[in-house]
Each structure stands twice: as structure tokens, then as C-alpha cells.
Amino acid sequence: MDAIQHGWFSEIQNELWPGQSFSLKVKTVLHKEKSKFQDILIIDTETYGRCLILDGIIQCTTRDEFSYQEMISFIPLCSHPNPEKVLIVGGGDGGVAREVAKHPKVKEIHQVEIDDRVVDLSKKFLPEMARGFDSPKLKLVIGDGFKYMKDHKDEFDVIITDSSDPIGPAESLFKESYYGLMKTALRVGGIVCSQGGSFWLDPSHVKEVMTGCRVHFPNVSYAVTSIPSYPCGHIGFVVGCLDQKLNLNTPKQLFSSKEIDEMDLKYYSSSIHTASFNLPRWVHKYFYESQ
Amino acid sequence: MDAIQHGWFSEIQNELWPGQSFSLKVKTVLHKEKSKFQDILIIDTETYGRCLILDGIIQCTTRDEFSYQEMISFIPLCSHPNPEKVLIVGGGDGGVAREVAKHPKVKEIHQVEIDDRVVDLSKKFLPEMARGFDSPKLKLVIGDGFKYMKDHKDEFDVIITDSSDPIGPAESLFKESYYGLMKTALRVGGIVCSQGGSFWLDPSHVKEVMTGCRVHFPNVSYAVTSIPSYPCGHIGFVVGCLDQKLNLNTPKQLFSSKEIDEMDLKYYSSSIHTASFNLPRWVHKYFYESQ
Numbered sequence: 001m002d003a004i005q006h007g008w009f010s011e012i013q014n015e016l017w018p019g020q021s022f023s024l025k026v027k028t029v030l031h032k033e034k035s036k037f038q039d040i041l042i043i044d045t046e047t048y049g050r051c052l053i054l055d056g057i058i059q060c061t062t063r064d065e066f067s068y069q070e071m072i073s074f075i076p077l078c079s080h081p082n083p084e085k086v087l088i089v090g091g092g093d094g095g096v097a098r099e100v101a102k103h104p105k106v107k108e109i110h111q112v113e114i115d116d117r118v119v120d121l122s123k124k125f126l127p128e129m130a131r132g133f134d135s136p137k138l139k140l141v142i143g144d145g146f147k148y149m150k151d152h153k154d155e156f157d158v159i160i161t162d163s164s165d166p167i168g169p170a171e172s173l174f175k176e177s178y179y180g181l182m183k184t185a186l187r188v189g190g191i192v193c194s195q196g197g198s199f200w201l202d203p204s205h206v207k208e209v210m211t212g213c214r215v216h217f218p219n220v221s222y223a224v225t226s227i228p229s230y231p232c233g234h235i236g237f238v239v240g241c242l243d244q245k246l247n248l249n250t251p252k253q254l255f256s257s258k259e260i261d262e263m264d265l266k267y268y269s270s271s272i273h274t275a276s277f278n279l280p281r282w283v284h285k286y287f288y289e290s291q
Numbered sequence: 292m293d294a295i296q297h298g299w300f301s302e303i304q305n306e307l308w309p310g311q312s313f314s315l316k317v318k319t320v321l322h323k324e325k326s327k328f329q330d331i332l333i334i335d336t337e338t339y340g341r342c343l344i345l346d347g348i349i350q351c352t353t354r355d356e357f358s359y360q361e362m363i364s365f366i367p368l369c370s371h372p373n374p375e376k377v378l379i380v381g382g383g384d385g386g387v388a389r390e391v392a393k394h395p396k397v398k399e400i401h402q403v404e405i406d407d408r409v410v411d412l413s414k415k416f417l418p419e420m421a422r423g424f425d426s427p428k429l430k431l432v433i434g435d436g437f438k439y440m441k442d443h444k445d446e447f448d449v450i451i452t453d454s455s456d457p458i459g460p461a462e463s464l465f466k467e468s469y470y471g472l473m474k475t476a477l478r479v480g481g482i483v484c485s486q487g488g489s490f491w492l493d494p495s496h497v498k499e500v501m502t503g504c505r506v507h508f509p510n511v512s513y514a515v516t517s518i519p520s521y522p523c524g525h526i527g528f529v530v531g532c533l534d535q536k537l538n539l540n541t542p543k544q545l546f547s548s549k550e551i552d553e554m555d556l557k558y559y560s561s562s563i564h565t566a567s568f569n570l571p572r573w574v575h576k577y578f579y580e581s582q
Contacts, residue, residue, distance in 0.1 A: 008312065010314075018316075018337065018338050019315060019316040019336060019337035019338030019339065020313070020314065020315055020316070020338060020339065020519075021299065021313070021314040021315075021316075022311070022312070022313055022314075023301075023311065023312040023313075023314065024310060024311055024312075025309075025310040025311070025312075045310060046309065046310035047309050047311060048310065048311065064491065067571065200355065200517070200519045201519075224517070226491070226515070226517070226523075226524065226525055226571070227524075228311075228491045228492075228522075228523035228524055230524075231519075232517075232519035232524050233517070233519055233521075233523050233524010233525055234517055234519075234524055234525070257572075260572055261572075261576075265572055266571065266572055266573040267571040267572060267573065268571075268572065269571075269572045269575070271569050272569050272570070272571060272572070274566075274569075275565075275566035275567075275569035276566075278562050278563050278565075278566035279563070280358065280517070280557065280558040280559075280560075280563060281548075281551055281552075281556055281557055281558060281559065281560045281563070282557040282558065284560070285552075
């Protein structure tokens, strides 16, 4: 079926979430184009604000994007004792750059996004996210994250992979070889954090990604955030760390409520950092206790 | 639009979740009727198992119901040092009774459900939930929870209200007067726990319910569980306690992983009990720090 019917946008049916579908009521279609890499659709919705859709899948809405952007950024940043230099792979809407730039210890951010059209259209239609591109800490490169990491060895304290789902252009970002490459680009004590899918949707895929990560990182964990515009209303992050002894669920950098509010963090806090690693019993067993 | 179109069931549009809609692919319609209180629909779905729908709204699916049933039961039970006698209001599918009966300290369960057709149909079509009705600890009454509590003063350690949403027959179960009535039916140190809606959907409604609860209970908190078949993929619980000093987020009864597995708990654990009270920063501020 068409993505928009009778004034409602519905996510395309695909193998990632068979048998279920989420729809948003559309106010206006703001933009539609086919870039070199993907179909881009930007709509204004009745109750979720503006919404970026790539290849028929919701990437973010202005109503709830902060949950994802803050958590994928602050979980690895606050798990690291001194995250001075950060690499973002993907993140073309600018929201992750916006969050990473807030962390007081971050001095330098490199971001590699493959599709310049996502960046340009976000600047035009999603300025609240795209203001991340204005940070003086940021160096934005349009190009291939794989190549960039090959050219930048032993450089970063934290690498954040803000990708779309593992079908289409982002598929390779969930593979074991990608984790191997990230390892080479990290400094001693480095941490990686990637969009890691949903344990409700496909726990075996999450586990496979974690297993791929464990080939290169001795310390791997999975945290989750609540976000209604993603399938099943949540999304997880696979976090890998070179330091075996580091307790990822305990933030090294603790922020007071006042500091959290001054950084305009709406979702992240030091206590939700820890809580986000607590998984339902069956998920914990499946990820950590079974082969 | 009709609830089922082109083989997909979509939740009715209503004021509770304007502008968004969740749909499930239907395998078979198992049963459809209008009871004295509500429209009842039971379907078998492609990927969520069997699904009970009341007045067009999904109540539970066999794929994810355990998340809700375990958490609404074990959060208040484990917050109480000795939950011997429990009242369940609603819960016509039997799932909450199934969970409450597992707790080793529970000796006696009273359940008051208004609609006998939900009970009968759950026994026929949802046996995995309805087996809760087989517990020798349970006394099931078809009737009005309000009246039952008026007739049973100072009796219960825990009262669990497993209701549908605050439109239609369950509306009165979210009101301040209902909390007043529950207080009269509780013993010293008693705890109440009710389905409390979603902070993403309508934080002002959740806050209003909490404020109503605070009129009668000095100690009120809100916990959340992840459940993909509910709007926004989660649902909260309003927990009220007569003991001001009791820390609701710290379970009094700690279970080992072995005990959790022996009780066949798939979602609840002592650590997720605590984590479920941790809210995103903006929700915490809005519920606990603002007037």
C-alpha cells in the first residue's frame, strides 16, 4: 500500500516488524525526494510534530526525538571518564551532534554522514535537530564512515553510530567487521554505542549484534530507551567498551539535576542511565545467560 | 473506519491517543459480541498471538501480556512486607490472578470483575491467562468493585486495579473518590496499584490520577513497564501506600534469579522493580517537582 492513505502515514511492511504497523495522522507533506541513497519524506503530523522518514521508516519526530538522541549520546559519554574526542557515524538530522556538543568534557566532534541531502533537508525542515551542526566543536564530513575510520586510527574516545535499521544502506553497520573497524579507530579505554534494535521485535538480531561486538570488545552491554514513534515503543543501544572492568551502567560523570536542566536534557539523568541497562528477566537471560 | 480492514485490526481513534494508530495483522476473528458492558472482540493475529479487544481497544495479547500482568502484581506485592490478602478489581482475563497467586506470601485473593462475559470468553479463548481463575487461593466475584470495597473494610494488604482505559466503564476507577474507597478497604500498611496510563500520551492525566491518590495516600509513586501492544509501547502504574516511610522502589521481598524462574516470571525481577520507578528527567520533574 501507499505510505500515505486517507491522510495517515503508515510505516511500510517489512521483515523487521511483520504483522504490526504504526500510523501517524498527516497534516502536511513538507518534502519528498529520492536521494542517491534513499527515499526521503518529511511530513508534519497532527500530534507528533515534524517527522523524517527514510525508505518508508520513521527516523525521528520532533515530539520524542530527544529520548533517542540524548540516550545514544550520554550513555557512552558518561560511561567514559574523559570523552574528549567523539566520532558520530550517521546522524544526518543533527540531533546526536546537538547532544554530544552539550557534554562539558567533549572538545572535538567528527561526524561522517553519507547522505548530504538528509543534512540539507534537516537544516531546512528540522532546525531544532539540525542546530547540532552549528556547534564550533563539530567537523562534519559527507562521506563513508568505513573509510573515515580506516584513515583515523587510535583517535576517538567514543564512537556513536546513529544509523537507520539493518536493511538498506545501514546494514553493514550492524556487522562484526564494523565493530572490528571501530576498535581500530578508538583510543585506549574507548567506548562505542550503536543503535541496537528492539528486544521485543527481534531479540535474536540484537543478540547477534552483541555477539559481533564481543569479538572485538571484552565488555558489551545493552541499554534501552522509551520512544513511542519507533516500533514497539522503544529502542536499544549496544554499548561496547575496551576496558573490561568498566561498569557501563554506572556513569563516571555524575550530573546534578541543575546541571541536567542547564544542558536542556529532557530524558537523560544519572539515575536513568543506570536504570536503562536493567532488562526484563527473559531478555537478561537470553542476552547474558544463554549460549 | 471499521476496526478490521483489509485483514488488519486498527485501534479506534479516540481522545486518548489522537493522531496515532497501532494495527495488528489478523489471522482469524475468534469471537465477537456485545456484553451488557462493552463490545468484546477476540482475534488471532499473525505475530502477537491471541488478542482481547474491548470497545475497540487492545487489552492484552498473548505475546506480551506477561509484562503488564507481572508488573502490576509484583510491584505492589513485593513492596509490601507481608501481602497475605489481596483484592483484584477488574482483571477479567485472569492474568493478574495468575501472577498474584504465584507470590509465596499471598494466602487469599478476592477478585471482583463486573463483566462475566470477559471471564467466560477468556476461559474459552485465552486459557493461558484464564488459568489464573483455577488458583485455590482465589475467590472470584462477579459484581461491582465499589460495592465490594464498601462491604469489606480494613481487610486487604494490597489492592490491584486492573482496568481498561479511563473512557467507558472504567472511568470512575481513576478518580480521587475511588482512592478514598480503596483506603477504607486496606489494612494498616496497605498498598494500592492501578493501571495508570502513559506519560508519553497524557502526562497531565497521569498527574491528575497521582494527585487524586495523594489526597488519601501519603506515599505515591509511578512505575512503568514496556509493552508493545499498548499505545506508545508502555504503560504506567500509580502506586499508593499508607506508610509514608516505605520506599516503594525498593522491594521488601527479594527473589533470587532461581526463584524468579521457578515462579515463571518472565519480566519481573528485583532489579527491574527498582528500575521501573526511574523516569525520564522531564517526567520526573513534571510529576514530582512541579505544582
